[in-house]
Structure formats: structure tokens, C-alpha cells
Amino acid sequence: MTEFLTVAVGFILAMLALGLLSILRGPGDADRVMATQLIGTGGIATLLLLGTAASIPAAIDVALTLALLATFTSIAFVKKGLSRFAADGTASTEDE
Amino acid sequence: MSIETVIEIVLAAVVLTLGVWTIVVPETFSATVGFVAYGLLVALIWVRLDAADVALTEAAIGGGLGGVLLLGAAARLRDADMMADARPGKLLRAGAAALSVLTAAVLAGVVLLLPDPAPTLAPAAVANAWATGLSNPVTNVLMAFRAMDTMLEKVVLLLAIIGVWSLAPDSAWGGRPGPRHQADPRGVLAFLARLLPPVGIVIGIYILWTGSDHPGGAFQGGAILASMWLLAIMAGLADTPLVSHRSVRFILVAGPGLFLLVGLAGLLFGAAFLSYPPALAKPLILGIEIAMTLTIAATLGLLLAGAPERSTEP
Numbered sequence: 001m002t003e004f005l006t007v008a009v010g011f012i013l014a015m016l017a018l019g020l021l022s023i024l025r026g027p028g029d030a031d032r033v034m035a036t037q038l039i040g041t042g043g044i045a046t047l048l049l050l051g052t053a054a055s056i057p058a059a060i061d062v063a064l065t066l067a068l069l070a071t072f073t074s075i076a077f078v079k080k081g082l083s084r085f086a087a088d089g090t091a092s093t094e095d096e
Numbered sequence: 097m098s099i100e101t102v103i104e105i106v107l108a109a110v111v112l113t114l115g116v117w118t119i120v121v122p123e124t125f126s127a128t129v130g131f132v133a134y135g136l137l138v139a140l141i142w143v144r145l146d147a148a149d150v151a152l153t154e155a156a157i158g159g160g161l162g163g164v165l166l167l168g169a170a171a172r173l174r175d176a177d178m179m180a181d182a183r184p185g186k187l188l189r190a191g192a193a194a195l196s197v198l199t200a201a202v203l204a205g206v207v208l209l210l211p212d213p214a215p216t217l218a219p220a221a222v223a224n225a226w227a228t229g230l231s232n233p234v235t236n237v238l239m240a241f242r243a244m245d246t247m248l249e250k251v252v253l254l255l256a257i258i259g260v261w262s263l264a265p266d267s268a269w270g271g272r273p274g275p276r277h278q279a280d281p282r283g284v285l286a287f288l289a290r291l292l293p294p295v296g297i298v299i300g301i302y303i304l305w306t307g308s309d310h311p312g313g314a315f316q317g318g319a320i321l322a323s324m325w326l327l328a329i330m331a332g333l334a335d336t337p338l339v340s341h342r343s344v345r346f347i348l349v350a351g352p353g354l355f356l357l358v359g360l361a362g363l364l365f366g367a368a369f370l371s372y373p374p375a376l377a378k379p380l381i382l383g384i385e386i387a388m389t390l391t392i393a394a395t396l397g398l399l400l401a402g403a404p405e406r407s408t409e410p
Contacts, residue, residue, distance in 0.1 A: 006099050013106050016137075020110055023133055024117055032129040036136070040159070043136045047143060058148035058311040061303060062139060065152055065320060068296050069160030072323040073132055075285065076164040079277065079330045080171045 005053035009046055016042040033077045040070030104144065111137045124170040131166060135159035148311035149234040152303065156319035164326075165400055229378040230308040238313065239381045243370045247359065250352040250388060253395045257348065261339060263403040270340030273401035279332040289331030296324035304389050308378070314351075314385040318392025325397045336401045344394065351391030355384050 019042065022035035044063045051059025114137065118130035135158025142151035184192075221233045221241060228240045238246045264271070279285045304317030328334040337344045358380055359370040366373060372380050 003099070006103070010099060010103050010106070013103055013110070017106065017110050020114060020133070023114070023130060026126065029125055029129065032126055036129055036133045039133045040136050043140055046140055050140075050143060056143060056146065056148065058152075059143050061306065061310070061312060062143055062148060062151045062155055064299050065155045065303065065316065066136060066139060066159065068292070068299060068320055069156060069323055070136065071288070071292065072160060072327055073163050073167075075288070075327060075330055076167055077129075078285075080164075080168045 002053050005049050009049045009053065012042050012045050012049070016046070029077075033074060037070060037074055040066060040073075044070075107137070107141060107144065111141065124173050125167075128163065128166040128170045132159055132163035135163060149232075149313070152311055152313075152316040153319075156316050156323075160323055161319055161396055161400060164323075168400070168402070227374060227377065228372070228381060230381065232307060232309050232311065232313075234311070235307050235313055235381075239385065240372065240377065243355075243359070247352060247355045247370070250355065250391065253392065254348060254352060257395050257398055260399055260403055264405070268404045268407050270338060271404040271407045272336045272338055273398060273404050274329075274336050275405065276335060277330050277332045279330075281332075285331045286333060289327050289333050293324040293328055296320055296327075300324065300389075300393075304385060307385070308382065314388040315392055318389045319396055321389065321393035322396035322400070325393065326400055329397075329401065336398075339398070339404050344398075347390050347394045348398075349391070351384070351388035354387040358384060 016039055019035050019038040022038070023032050026032055044066050047059045047063040047066065051057065051063070111134065114130055114134045118127050118134060121127050121130065135154060138158060139151045139155040142148070142154055218233070221237055224241070225231055225233060225236055228236050230236055230239075300317045300320035302317075303312040303320060304314055305312075307313030307317070325334070329336055358372070362371040363369045
């Protein structure tokens with residue numbers, strides 16, 4: 001079972017590396033942030049598998065933290081990055 | 097070569113590539129996005145190295161709040177990017193490159209010259225865990241064996257928030273930080289900001305509570321609470337508080353204040369500054385951690401919200 005989990009970790013890591021290519025290529029900021037979200041999701045999967053395979057129970061807590069904060073980062077990107085108005089402090093609207 | 101080794105090599109290669117790209121890429125905003133992904137992946141490495149406490153902090157700060165802080169800064173600097181196309185001179189660039197190479201070489205040399213096995217106090221910290229009743233050695237070191245350092249760190253957080261507030265214009269002094277966010281109350285953002293914080297608050301408190309016996313603690317828990325608060329603010333469901341409000345100021349000093357009081361009590365009734373009586377060590381440490389979690393959540397939230405921009409009159 002442990003071997004299977006480890007191979008699964010390897011597979012997800014390979015997918016993470018592909019996601020990394022998307023960060024490097026872009027071309028837009030939104031593409032890069034979406035790739036970061038993919039890496040966050042893959043990272044959570046890796047942590048859960050790794051925590052089970054290597055019996056590190058705390059890996060689940062790290063995965064929980066990562067799940068909450070990766071969501072938060074993407075929201076912040078939408079609010080701060082895409083909306084030009086948010087940057088100058090006069091007004092802020094949801095991106096339409 | 098076992099599959100674990102292959103995985104470690106792949107992970108290290110991915111992180112190194114991302115690190116180099118983050119430094120090389122010209123656009124500030126892309127570099128920031130790369131840095132966020134870098135933080136997420138470094139958390140994986142810390143778990144692989146059996147340092148779950150560090151991984152939690154890296155996930156909360158490196159991949160989360162720190163990334164958001166940099167995203168905000170990059171968004172503000174975006175227009176400045178276009179103006180700053182005057183490249184520095186050849187001499188300056190060669191000097192900077194030489195200095196960077198020298199620093200990297202010295203760091204690499206120091207790492208290679210480390211004594212093997214490295215001198216460590218870890219066995220002593222584990223052996224003396226009975227003194228506090230907590231079984232997480234990291235929390236023991238932070239809250240008991242090196243409590244002075246932790247207390248001073250919290251004072252530094254307080255100084256940081258004073259530094260940010262001092263950037264406020266006179267007219268906005270004492271007002272609310274950041275813009276008033278608005279979002280469609282039936283939109284997906286407001287929905288997420290209603291759905292996620294109850295879960296996040298429970299997880300934040302859990303991370304604080306589990307910190308006494310397992311990886312976790314006040315800082316990580318506080319960072320999660322801060323991000324949930326900021327989520328509600330960004331969705332327009334809550335507004336940032338008036339920084340002149342008495343309760344805000346009280347929460348900001350509660351953590352370091354309680355820490356200092358307990359420390360002085362140790363000086364008066366016990367052996368030394370910050371010495372806990374063994375019977376009361378665990379409740380005292382937990383009490384300080386709960387106050388510190390509130391302070392850290394408020395401080396990190398207000399640090400990210402920025403300097404007061406709107407005056408007390410709406």
C-alpha cells in the first residue's frame with residue numbers, strides 16, 4: 001500500500017511540474033494565478049498522500065492550512081490584482 | 097535509487113526552477129505569483145523533512161498572507177513598473193552580480209563547513225518537556241525555554257503595526273484602513289466569504305489548541321484567523337475597524353501585555369523573569385497563547401489592511 005501511495009505522490013508531483021510550466025509560460029497574470037491554484041491543490045493531495053505513506057499525521061493539518069490560505073490568495077488576487085480601482089484606494093468593486 | 101529519492105529530487109528541482117524564475121522574471125506581478133507557488137512547495141519540503149511546525153508557518157505566511165501582501169504591493173507598483181525602465185548602469189549591475197555571487201558562495205561555504213553531527217539542544221529540550229506538561233518540543237522552546245525571544249517578537253509585531261499606521265495622512269489618522277470593499281451580495285465572492293470563515297475559524301482554533309502536543313501553535317492559528325477576517329472584509333461583509341477604537345488597541349496589546357505580566361509575576365513570586373511555577377505552567381502557557389492568537393490575528397489582519405485611509409467621518 002505504501003508503495004502505491006508513494007507512486008501516486010510521484011505522479012502528482014509530475015503534474016505539479018507541468019503546472020509549473022504554465023506559471024513560467026503565462027502569458028497573462030490570470031493564467032499564472034490559476035496555475036498557482038493548481039499547484040496548491042496538487043500540494044494538498046501530495047501532503048495527504050505523503051502524510052499517510054510516511055505516517056506524519058501533522059501533514060493533514062498542513063494540508064488544511066494550505067487549503068484555506070490558497071483560496072484566500074486567489075480571492076486577494078481577484079480583488080487586488082485584476083481590479084485597477086482597488087489599487088488606488090478610492091473605490092473597490094468586484095471584477096465584472 | 098528508491099522512488100522516495102526520485103520524488104525528493106523532482107521536488108527540489110521544481111522548487112529551484114521556480115525560485116530562479118521568480119528572481120529573473122521582469123514583471124513584479126508575475127514574480128509575486130511565482131513566490132506564492134514557491135511558498136506552497138517549500139511547505140511540502142518542510143513536511144518531507146519532518147518539520148511540520150515550520151511547514152504550517154510556511155503555508156500560512158509564505159504561501160498565504162505574505163503572498164497577499166506582496167500581491168497588493170505589486171498591484172500598486174504596476175504603474176511604476178512602466179516608469180522605471182531606466183536600467184541601472186553596467187558598473188552597478190556588475191557590482192550587484194559580484195556581491196550576490198560572493199554572498200551565495202559564503203553561504204554555501206558555511207553550510208558545507210557545518211560540523212557533523214551538528215551541535216544541537218534538541219535532546220535537552222525533549223528531556224525537559226516534563227517541566228511544562230506540553231509534549232510539542234517546538235511549543236516548549238517557544239513558550240518556556242526561550243520565552244523571552246517569543247515575547248520580544250510579539251513586541252516587534254506591535255512596532256510593525258505602528259510603522260504601518262504612521263504612513264497615514266493626517267486627515268485619515270485614527271480612521272479605517274484600506275478601501276471599503278463592495279461586492280454583489282448574491283455573488284460568488286460573498287457566498288464564499290459566508291461559507292469559508294466558520295470552517296476556517298474552527299481550524300484556526302484547532303491549530304492553536306493542538307499546538308501544545310502536536311505541530312501547531314498561536315502564530316499559525318492566528319494567521320488562519322486573520323485570513324478569514326480579511327476574506328469577510330474583501331467580500332464587503334465587514335469593514336475594517338477604526339484604528340483609534342479602544343477595543344482594537346486593547347486586542348493589539350493583549351498578547352504581549354499578558355506575556356509581560358506573567359513574566360513579571362515570575363520575577364516577583366518565582367525564580368526569574370518568565371519562570372512559570374511547574375504546577376501552573378500549562379494553564380499559564382495556554383492562557384498566553386490564547387491572548388497571543390487574538391493579538392496575532394488582529395495584527396496580521398491590520399498589517400495587510402494597510403495604513404488608515406478613510407477618516408473617522410464616513
